[in-house]
Amino acid sequence: MFAAAVAAERHIPCVVIERKARLGSKVLMTANGRCNFAKDISPDEFLRDLGEGSCADFVAEAVRECPPRQICRGFQSLGVRTKRMTDGRFFPADEKAATIVHAFGDLLRDEEVPIISNCAVTAIKPLKNGFLVSTKNFTLWAENVLIATGGVSYPKTGSVGDGQNFAKSLGHSIVPYRPGLIGLETRDPKVTRLAGRRFEDGTTKVLDAAGKTIFEYCGEIDCESFGLSGAAIYNAQRFIEHYERERGTGVAVEALFNGMTVRVEKINPRPLKEAIVTLGGVDTREIDPHTMQSKIVPGLYFAGEVMDIDGPTGGYNLTLAFATARKAVASIAKKEKTP
Numbered sequence: 051m052f053a054a055a056v057a058a059e060r061h062i063p064c065v066v067i068e069r070k071a072r073l074g075s076k077v078l079m080t081a082n083g084r085c086n087f088a089k090d091i092s093p094d095e096f097l098r099d100l101g102e103g104s105c106a107d108f109v110a111e112a113v114r115e116c117p118p119r120q121i122c123r124g125f126q127s128l129g130v131r132t133k134r135m136t137d138g139r140f141f142p143a144d145e146k147a148a149t150i151v152h153a154f155g156d157l158l159r160d161e162e163v164p165i166i167s168n169c170a171v172t173a174i175k176p177l178k179n180g181f182l183v184s185t186k187n188f189t190l191w192a193e194n195v196l197i198a199t200g201g202v203s204y205p206k207t208g209s210v211g212d213g214q215n216f217a218k219s220l221g222h223s224i225v226p227y228r229p230g231l232i233g234l235e236t237r238d239p240k241v242t243r244l245a246g247r248r249f250e251d252g253t254t255k256v257l258d259a260a261g262k263t264i265f266e267y268c269g270e271i272d273c274e275s276f277g278l279s280g281a282a283i284y285n286a287q288r289f290i291e292h293y294e295r296e297r298g299t300g301v302a303v304e305a306l307f308n309g310m311t312v313r314v315e316k317i318n319p320r321p322l323k324e325a326i327v328t329l330g331g332v333d334t335r336e337i338d339p340h341t342m343q344s345k346i347v348p349g350l351y352f353a354g355e356v357m358d359i360d361g362p363t364g365g366y367n368l369t370l371a372f373a374t375a376r377k378a379v380a381s382i383a384k385k386e387k388t389p
């Protein structure tokens with residue numbers, strides 16, 4: 051949606067093909083239907099918060115050209131009233147994700163961008179001069195293709211991994227999927243007897259094998275029948291996934307809430323289909339960070355969670371999707387101008 055909006059602004063003819071009957075099914079779910087679309091921080095703070103072993107280097111240029119505050123101003127210019135929480139997170143003022151989806155819908159309608167919904171792309175075939183994009187009912191030719199098909203969590207929203215499969219069939223490597231920003235399972239009775247309770251001022255600490263604190267986050271902790279969830283748990287879980295992949299060594303987690311400490315020794319995240327974000331996806335080493343264009347197939351571009359990019363909770367993932375979409379379309383626009 052964001053890519054199509056930028057294309058319209060730059061007068062690049064485009065068509066949006068969407069698997070689901072309506073646009074933005076996952077966006078409608080964000081922040082419990084409230085849509086935390088960005089955060090009031092500078093690009094440098096944003097990139098720092100992505101953390102060690104993250105996609106920060108790859109997305110740096112895209113984020114600097116589409117800073118989180120500019121995303122907020124962009125929505126305001128579309129008539130969306132916005133709200134800033136004390137911690138800097140931006141939401142639509144009515145805290146309705148539908149407001150954001152409608153803003154895109156209205157813009158694409160006004161700009162007469164064709165949207166083919168209820169229609170899954172089934173194959174992308176490169177030609178000498180462009181691509182054939184196939185669906186069950188028709189095939190169309192496109193000079194450039196931008197794959198923005200999302201990760202693989204919450205597949206009912208339409209993100210089922212098609213984009214990664216297309217990329218793979220065109221020679222791209224796929225970094226194995228892991229769940230990101232997800233709850234941790236524990237049978238600790240201190241947790242299970244509090245199932246259903248939320249603690250706003252919790253803290254999580256991740257300790258390395260030597261007992262040194264290597265990550266700390268203050269925020270919400272929720273007790274669930276399966277274990278622990280909430281922003282403080284999600285961000286600790288994401289940190290661990292990146293840390294263990296980088297270093298190959300294990301950790302333990304401590305959750306401090308309700309005046310007690312719960313130690314989770316064995317890290318068992320909930321299943322990938324429930325994850326807020328998918329870690330893994332199209333390997334960014336095969337994508338040019340200055341253009342979001344495939345280094346393998348010229349004319350093929352990527353944006354958002356289909357790539358191996360992810361951020362913590364707080365609007366970082368939508369900002370990443372928007373910034374990379376803008377970068378891809380700006381590159382296509384530049385190419386169009388160069389004879």
Ligand SMILES: Cc1cc2nc3c(=O)[nH]c(=O)nc-3n(C[C@H](O)[C@H](O)[C@H](O)COP(=O)(O)OP(=O)(O)OC[C@H]3O[C@@H](n4cnc5c(N)ncnc54)[C@H](O)[C@@H]3O)c2cc1C
Nearest residue numbers: 068069080081086170171199200208212354355365367368
């Ligand atoms: C419960 C939940 C809460 C979240 N809350 C937040 C939040 O508050 N803030 C935040 O920043 N992030 C949040 N996220 C993460 C954020 O929603 C995603 O990172 C973001 O939506 C990714 O955008 P995307 O455009 O890459 O993919 P998506 O939003 O998943 O969009 C991909 C689209 O591609 C379509 N598609 C897939 N395959 C095909 C095909 N073959 N043909 C045609 N169309 C296809 C899908 O139907 C889908 O509409 C949340 C995620 C979840 C699950």
